[in-house]
Amino acid sequence: MKVDVKELKPKKAIIQIEDIKPYFVNALRRIMISELPKLAVNEVVIYDNTSALFDEIISHRLGLVPIPTDLSLLLFKNECVCKGKGCPNCTVRYTLSKEGEGSVYSGDLLPAEKSWAIKEDKIPIVELYGDQRLILEVEAVLGRGRDHAKWQAIQAPAYRMEPIIEFDKTKLDDVKEFITKLPENLVSIKGNKLVLKDVTKLPIIESYISKENIDYITIERDPTKFLFHFETDGSFTAKDAILESVNILQKKYEELGKLLKNLK
Amino acid sequence: MIIPVRCFTCGKVISDVYEDYKKRYEDYKKAISAGEKPKETPKQILDNLGLDRYCCRRMVLTHVDLIGEAAPYE
Amino acid sequence: MTGYKCGLCKKSVKFDVKNIGMQCPYCGSKIFYKERPTIAKRIKSK
Numbered sequence: 001m002k003v004d005v006k007e008l009k010p011k012k013a014i015i016q017i018e019d020i021k022p023y024f025v026n027a028l029r030r031i032m033i034s035e036l037p038k039l040a041v042n043e044v045v046i047y048d049n050t051s052a053l054f055d056e057i058i059s060h061r062l063g064l065v066p067i068p069t070d071l072s073l074l075l076f077k078n079e080c081v082c083k084g085k086g087c088p089n090c091t092v093r094y095t096l097s098k099e100g101e102g103s104v105y106s107g108d109l110l111p112a113e114k115s116w117a118i119k120e121d122k123i124p125i126v127e128l129y130g131d132q133r134l135i136l137e138v139e140a141v142l143g144r145g146r147d148h149a150k151w152q153a154i155q156a157p158a159y160r161m162e163p164i165i166e167f168d169k170t171k172l173d174d175v176k177e178f179i180t181k182l183p184e185n186l187v188s189i190k191g192n193k194l195v196l197k198d199v200t201k202l203p204i205i206e207s208y209i210s211k212e213n214i215d216y217i218t219i220e221r222d223p224t225k226f227l228f229h230f231e232t233d234g235s236f237t238a239k240d241a242i243l244e245s246v247n248i249l250q251k252k253y254e255e256l257g258k259l260l261k262n263l264k
Numbered sequence: 265m266i267i268p269v270r271c272f273t274c275g276k277v278i279s280d281v282y283e284d285y286k287k288r289y290e291d292y293k294k295a296i297s298a299g300e301k302p303k304e305t306p307k308q309i310l311d312n313l314g315l316d317r318y319c320c321r322r323m324v325l326t327h328v329d330l331i332g333e334a335a336p337y338e
Numbered sequence: 339m340t341g342y343k344c345g346l347c348k349k350s351v352k353f354d355v356k357n358i359g360m361q362c363p364y365c366g367s368k369i370f371y372k373e374r375p376t377i378a379k380r381i382k383s384k
């Protein structure tokens with residue numbers, strides 16, 4: 001296996017993985033969607049709400065706000081030492097109170113401890129007009145993406161296999177003519193292959209091939225080379241998210257191994 | 265009503281860029297109606313705000329903000 | 339006895355259950371909002 005990090009931003013990553021089968025990358029992708037735990041608002045206690053939106057809509061919107069998560073400090077509520085009652089080990093509390101003209105933003109949620117402050121503080125929750133008022137308290141707990149989309153930390157994880165574009169060597173002149181019709185700097189000729197400058201632009205060349213009815217160029221995909229890309233919603237950095245996902249996958253196999261040892 | 269917090273399709277948080285988009289789109293419209301060359305087109309604004317996929321772009325692009333209409337009623 | 343808020347003059351009015359044909363004693367308006375009880379409401383976010 002070979003790994004090459006193409007792009008690593010706080011909330012986005014592109015990683016090239018080579019010499020591996022699709023099932024392996026897919027396992028990682030599925031762990032990212034459904035198994036990686038994150039914090040999200042689960043219960044809302046509304047004391048007063050005279051805004052234009054219903055209590056339920058406001059609580060739904062609060063649930064979707066990403067909360068920065070440190071998994072080393074938190075436990076699942078039902079596995080916690082407090083036995084599901086809710087304690088600082090498993091629940092994070094915020095309060096919000098706002099009155100009078102203006103927007104209520106996710107940054108108005110004030111945490112009990114400064115370290116849990118919400119980083120995505122520009123998300124509008126509701127707009128207040130006149131003397132409207134919104135006072136509430138929320139509880140955020142850990143959850144998994146398989147239970148609700150608000151607990152899905154990673155958005156749009158996907159991989160693409162590397163395309164191999166080959167052509168008939170006897171028709172080199174036709175290929176050269178075909179390339180002049182394409183947008184500039186899209187492909188270059190290398191032996192009997194066409195090399196894409198940007199792999200994401202593959203659909204462009206595909207559409208040109210079907211438009212011109214060309215049969216001497218074939219597109220195949222290499223099932224051992226992957227370009228894996230994903231984004232996080234802000235509850236983790238991209239680096240933490242992929243490391244944690246790999247950890248979860250590893251733990252699952254270890255558990256399976258332990259159980260199989262007892263077999264006779 | 266009010267801009268959805270996340271993109272319906274992929275789940276990316278899009279509501280935090282909506283106000284910025286609206287402001288820059290107004291600037292674009294002003295420049296067009298005055299017959300000047302706009303500083304940036306809607307496409308460039310969306311690209312600059314980090315909305316790469318077309319699912320997220322349509323969320324911002326097609327949203328109609330109507331919360332002001334419902335505001336007088338509680 | 340439930341509290342209502344007049345939709346026109348925003349004053350708090352009280353009506354009896356037996357009352358037929360609600361009308362605001364201050365301004366005569368017939369549109370009312372039900373007043374929100376002061377208890378905290380607990381909802382699941384989903």
